[in-house]
Amino acid sequence: MTGRRQEIRERNRLSLIEAVLDSVAEKGISETSVSEIIHRAELSRGMIHLHFGGKDNLVDEAARYSSEQYYNGIYALLETTGQTGQEHIEMIVRGDLSEAILNKKNVSIWYAFRGEARNRAAIAAFSDTRDAKLRNLVFNAFARIAKEAKVDDPNQVARDATHGTLAMLEGMWTDYLLHPDSFDRNEATRIVFRFLSSMFPAHFDLDGALSLE
Amino acid sequence: MTGRRQEIRERNRLSLIEAVLDSVAEKGISETSVSEIIHRAELSRGMIHLHFGGKDNLVDEAARYSSEQYYNGIYALLETTGQTGQEHIEMIVRGDLSEAILNKKNVSIWYAFRGEARNRAAIAAFSDTRDAKLRNLVFNAFARIAKEAKVDDPNQVARDATHGTLAMLEGMWTDYLLHPDSFDRNEATRIVFRFLSSMFPAHFDLDGALSLE
DNA sequence: GATTTAAATGGACGATTGTCCATTTTGCAA
DNA sequence: TTGCAAAATGGACAATCGTCCATTTAAATC
Numbered sequence: 001m002t003g004r005r006q007e008i009r010e011r012n013r014l015s016l017i018e019a020v021l022d023s024v025a026e027k028g029i030s031e032t033s034v035s036e037i038i039h040r041a042e043l044s045r046g047m048i049h050l051h052f053g054g055k056d057n058l059v060d061e062a063a064r065y066s067s068e069q070y071y072n073g074i075y076a077l078l079e080t081t082g083q084t085g086q087e088h089i090e091m092i093v094r095g096d097l098s099e100a101i102l103n104k105k106n107v108s109i110w111y112a113f114r115g116e117a118r119n120r121a122a123i124a125a126f127s128d129t130r131d132a133k134l135r136n137l138v139f140n141a142f143a144r145i146a147k148e149a150k151v152d153d154p155n156q157v158a159r160d161a162t163h164g165t166l167a168m169l170e171g172m173w174t175d176y177l178l179h180p181d182s183f184d185r186n187e188a189t190r191i192v193f194r195f196l197s198s199m200f201p202a203h204f205d206l207d208g209a210l211s212l213e
Numbered sequence: 214m215t216g217r218r219q220e221i222r223e224r225n226r227l228s229l230i231e232a233v234l235d236s237v238a239e240k241g242i243s244e245t246s247v248s249e250i251i252h253r254a255e256l257s258r259g260m261i262h263l264h265f266g267g268k269d270n271l272v273d274e275a276a277r278y279s280s281e282q283y284y285n286g287i288y289a290l291l292e293t294t295g296q297t298g299q300e301h302i303e304m305i306v307r308g309d310l311s312e313a314i315l316n317k318k319n320v321s322i323w324y325a326f327r328g329e330a331r332n333r334a335a336i337a338a339f340s341d342t343r344d345a346k347l348r349n350l351v352f353n354a355f356a357r358i359a360k361e362a363k364v365d366d367p368n369q370v371a372r373d374a375t376h377g378t379l380a381m382l383e384g385m386w387t388d389y390l391l392h393p394d395s396f397d398r399n400e401a402t403r404i405v406f407r408f409l410s411s412m413f414p415a416h417f418d419l420d421g422a423l424s425l426e
Numbered sequence: 427g428a429t430t431t432a433a434a435t436g437g438a439c440g441a442t443t444g445t446c447c448a449t450t451t452t453g454c455a456a
Numbered sequence: 457t458t459g460c461a462a463a464a465t466g467g468a469c470a471a472t473c474g475t476c477c478a479t480t481t482a483a484a485t486c
């Protein structure tokens with residue numbers, strides 16, 4: 001059993017991580033100082049060094065945590081849907097563009113870290129991990145779809161569809177970043193499905209996945 | 214005629230801007246300090262205040278300059294191509310993914326500024342401008358294509374194609390950011406054209422624009 | 427209840443930040 | 457060539473940065 005001592009310890013640890021994410025979302029990375037973090041976490045100055053050994057490690061940990069949250073969100077959605085390739089894809093697309101995942105806070109955080117990725121190995125590393133996992137999931141779904149669609153070179157088509165779909169979703173996030181208030185989720189979703197229905201007319205239409213007869 | 218005095222003045226001004234961009238590309242925004250900038254520009258400490266009134270203004274100006282450079286590059290390419298809609302689109306796609314525009318330095322800079330966009334009004338503002346201009350150019354091209362393709366609701370199709378194409382290009386930039394060494398320009402280009410040829414089979418194939426008979 | 431020890435505190439510290447201005451340099455006009 | 461003014465210099469400055477540790481607090485154990 002976890003003693004009260006360890007429980008408090010972990011709560012404080014988490015408070016620091018969440019304070020970093022809140023600050024990054026609201027003020028950006030360059031204004032996320034130690035003073036800012038400990039003020040938000042309502043903890044004392046020494047805690048960062050105690051728990052993480054330094055500010056940089058804490059920030060890396062916060063980035064990792066945030067990435068994990070995103071991925072858990074997508075995974076949870078996949079549990080709730082059917083098993084066909086097009087259902088998986090539909091769920092990923094809708095999930096990635098849903099309010100729960102694509103919102104001002106997450107976008108601010110994600111782009112702030114992306115901006116640092118080139119210069120911080122730790123951040124670049126799991127930014128990759130997220131992509132690799134998701135990419136694999138999407139590819140497997142498209143591989144099934146491409147096979148069913150009997151296209152020439154189904155492997156290449158599946159790879160292109162994966163790459164193209166993820167790229168388009170990335171671009172929608174950028175759109176949201178730059179115009180969070182005028183961004184239209186339904187329009188963004190429809191555009192992705194327009195792409196998919198052009199490529200696989202038997203599997204998708206503008207509204208999402210089709211069930212094959 | 215520009216006197217030698219003014220000429221030196223403007224050269225120094227530009228040196229500061231380029232020093233900022235070099236530093237942002239190499240070290241990131243958070244490590245781009247006044248000391249770093251003036252060291253790179255080989256100028257004295259007071260110059261930033263003299264020319265720009267402060268560091269923040271200089272950084273904003275550098276971001277504006279960088280955005281202008283991007284846009285000029287795309288525009289220059291458009292001068293060299295034909296006048297059909299699909300030729301314009303092809304040139305924008307190829308240009309946006311070309312070594313001259315999509316390279317490590319530009320990507321580092323662009324994402325660094327994007328990461329700050331949410332928290333710096335000046336940077337967000339022209340980040341928008343770039344998008345609005347380019348978007349308009351692309352939309353006009355797709356509007357012609359959609360009309361020729363005789364689709365239902367050509368206006369909506371053109372809007373979706375514009376949105377989808379730009380989103381996909383954005384996503385390719387992100388890909389390049391995260392995997393600059395394994396990124397394959399030809400593959401990225403082919404995927405965009407796969408999307409376009411699915412939507413407008415009479416205007417595009419996997420290799421780019423088709424000329425209508 | 428007394429003792430032990432892990433956890434948390436908060437201030438001291440040197441380094442670095444961006445700003446600003448008294449001084450020096452230098453191009454240009456008289 | 458001299459005098460003027462614009463431009464550039466570089467160090468002083470207060471503010472803030474992140475680190476670290478001597479001290480205090482409080483949970484766990486005896």
